[in-house]
Amino acid sequence: MARPQVVLGVSGGIAAYKACELLRRLTESGHDVRVVPTESALHFVGEATWSALSGNPVSTRVWDDVHQVPHVRIGQGADLVVVAPATADLLAKAAHGLADDLLTNTLLTARCPVVFAPAMHTEMWEHPATRENVATLRRRGAVVIEPAVGRLTGADSGKGRLPDPADIFEVCRRMLARGPQPADLAGRHVVISAxxxxxxxxxxxxLGNRSSGKQGYALARTAVARGARVTLIAANTALPDPAGADLRTAGTAEQLREAVLKAAADADAVVMAAAVADFRPAVYATGKIKKQEGADPAPLALVRNPDILAELSAARPRPGQVVVGFAAETDDVLANGRAKLVRKGCDLLVVNEVGEHRAFGSEENEAVILGADGSETAVPYGPKEALADRIWDLVVTRLA
Structure with missing residues (x-):
């Protein structure tokens, strides 16, 4: 079988050196990679390095090997184009259809999935012009990965750092696995709790529970690969930040409610994968509660926490918003799930049976996805990303 054809575009930012690691991961996993740098990128990493690592010729100009018409052929033959790093200048050119070098010509001729991994200073990323260019590219179906937060050039820190090459590679891998089908969440904003x-x-x-957040993070990673702008609200997880998601944190149910309702105001879909505590202590002790010798502990009074899923389903802050809930059950799983679907008023309810080595903390999951329309979709035991993709399949049909 022919190896998948990947074009790695590299624009002129200091993070260009990190693209060498992305190139290594792509070639070692069996992809045929053609590197197309800009002239500015060659100030950071030279042509010889790209050619040696890829095993393919490298050029920046449309005038090289004119008889092969490279400004058309490279994009036409690609299964995936990924630009890493993508500077503010490159994003602007791509958004406005400019074509003054080989990379921008390739972007215009490519009919395959396209991924941009931005890297720039925080002020440049937050500038209204850049934000509008990113929104334009996303509306057209391109996947623009949210940059990471961290150390930038010099002593500066903030949002704008190139995501880890391993994370960019995983986004590329998922997109190649999906094949030529369009990024069906492109231009959509999704909110996920985990x-x-x-x-x-x-x-x-x-008082807490055993949820690790792995299913919510799988939902975030798969949504990024399908083109969505992802807001992930994580409660007490110990997982690496998923590349491309805007990560926010919460601790208690009240904090999670506040964060979710704020993010949901302009969301097309909200998936409540977090395990929210149903109750909280009625009284918080400001000092550590001591045990008394020979005496039983005082009864613990509890009060109910807000029902975030039911509140979201009833409010629908955006018309046409799709709301998805999760139900972790230990007995009468489907019966309890159907009752909960009616009670919560959401569009989809993902019902799974939990227990020792089941669902919580595991890399695998199985579930039945109940729809408010009476549908039932069984997802067999397998990776949590497989369940996440099936959930998005059902969300997409409802968004349409």
Whole structure:
């Protein structure tokens, strides 16, 4: 079988050196990679390096090997184009259809999925012109990965750092696995909650649950690969930030509610994958609760937490918004799930059975996805990303 054809575009930013690691991962996983740098990129990493690492010729100009018409052929033959780093200048040219070098010509002729991994200073990323260019590219179906937060050039820190090459590679891998089908969440904003809330009892103890956040993070990663702008609200997780998602954190159910409702105001879909504590202690002890010798502990009074899923389903802050809930059950799984679907008022409810080595903390999951329209979709045991993709399939049909 022919190897997948990948074009790696490299624009002129200091993060260009990190693209060497992305190139290595792509070639070592069996992809035929053609590197197309800009002239500015060659100030950071030379032509000989790109050619040696890829095993293919490297050029920046449309005038080289004219008889092969490279400004058309490279894009036409690609299965994927990824630009890393993508500077503010490159994003502007791509958004406005400019074609003054081989890379921008390739972007105009490519009919395959296109990924941009931006890298620039925070002020440049947040500038209204850049934000509008990114929105334009996303509306057209391109995947623009959210930059990471961290150390930038010099002593500066903030949002604008190139995501880790390993994370960019995973986005590319997922997009290649999906094939030529369009990024069906392009131009959409999705909000995902993940992890488990913790309700403090005293400065040392809390009421919580065993949710690791892995299913929510899988939903975020797959949504990025399908072109969505992703807001991930994580409660007490210990997982690496998923590349391309705008990560926000919460601790308690009240904090999660506030963050979700704020993010949902302009969201096309909200997926409540977090395990939200149903109850919290009625009284918070400001000092550590001491055990008394020979005495039983005082009864623990609990009060109900807000029902975020039901509130979201009833409010629908954006017309046509799709709301998805999760139900972790231990017995009468489907019966309890159907009752919960009616009670919560959401569009889809992902019902799974939990227990020792099941769902919580595991890399795999299985579920039945119940629809408010009476549909039932069984997803067999497998990777959590497979379940995440099936959930997005059903969300997409409802968004349409």
């Amino acid at each position: 992890g488990g809330t913790r309700e403090p009892l005293d400065p040392v103890r809390y």
